[in-house]
Amino acid sequence: MPQTKHSPNAPRVLIGDDLAGPAPRPADAHKGDFGHVLVVGGDLGTGGSVLLSAEAALRCGAGLVSVATRPEHVPASLARLPEAMCLGVHSANQLVDVLERATVLVVGPGLGQAAWGRSLLSVVARSEQMQVWDADALNLLASHPLALRAGSILTPHPGEAARLLGISTEAVQADRPWAARTLARRHSSICVLKGAGTLIAAPGGELGVCERGHSAMAGAGFGDVLTGVLAALLAQGLDAWQAASLGVWLHACAGERLGGQGRGLAASDVIPVIRELLEEHSTCQA
DSSP states (O other), X not given: OOOOOOOTTSOXXXXXXXXXXXXXXXXXXXXXXXOEEEEEOOOTTOHHHHHHHHHHHHHTTOSEEEEEEOGGGHHHHHHHOTTSEEEEOSSXXXXXXXXXXXXXXXXXXXXXXXXXXXXXXXXXXXXXXEEEEOTHHHHHXXXXXXXXXXXXXXXXXXXXXXXXXXXXHHHHHHTHHHHHHHHHHHHTSEEEEOSTTOEEEOTTSOEEEOXXXXXXXXXXXXXXXXXXXXXXXXXXXXXXXXXXXXXXXXXXXXXXXXXXXXXXXXXXXXXXXXXHHHHHHSOSOO
16 A cells, blocks of 8 residues: 655644653652752742642652742742742842752743843753743743753743744734744744644654643643643653653643533642553553
8 A cells, every 4th residue: 555645844643652751760769860840930929830830840750849939929839839849039149059959940930021030030041951931931031032041842822922933923823833843943942832732843843733632721820730741751851852742742631631521620630630641651660
């Protein structure tokens, strides 16, 4: 039979069985083997964003998770998530010590676009660790260009992608593959363009599409959860393309599994389901 020819520009559909996952853990494993995720963000009024990312990172297997946020949020953060190390920061220079200990950085959830957020982002951008940029980190990048660490993961929704590209949201939605590939190439990073049919693009033009998910996920905080999942997978040894592909698939499948219950799905609801799906995909022990 003649083989079906596929366009080299066509996106590859993400299928769980085809996606790389974290390696099984040896019996003598310890927390230092599985990375240290630092989540930076949570300006006044948006402290929950960093907690969603931090909890997702913990539940997806990061060995250590730290949160750098406004000092006012520390007591509530420790009450909600005692497993995370929580640092209240007034200024960017207070990030230095914890940055040196971290292996993966998440920046953007609840970061805001005021002076506090801008100063923290500038420090993160100069760091050498693997990074996941989301939310206000992307909005600040659009208005204050920074040189990202090559191999980072960017996770824009269509509006953020439009601001980064200097075009309208409608133009992004009219040609989502072009938008994702352009951002990946421009920033030498993996671009996760969120939305129905989330796209994962690499600087070389590779493109994946996730056809899973549910409209019940149209709510606040789901992107914050995704950033934490991606960071945890990076911390456990996946490269940026592998982490983005598996993380997007897990996140979408979790929403799909719960979406049948209808509207009112909260972002935190999907975290334990993502954990279950990750274990089904990649068992902890051989």
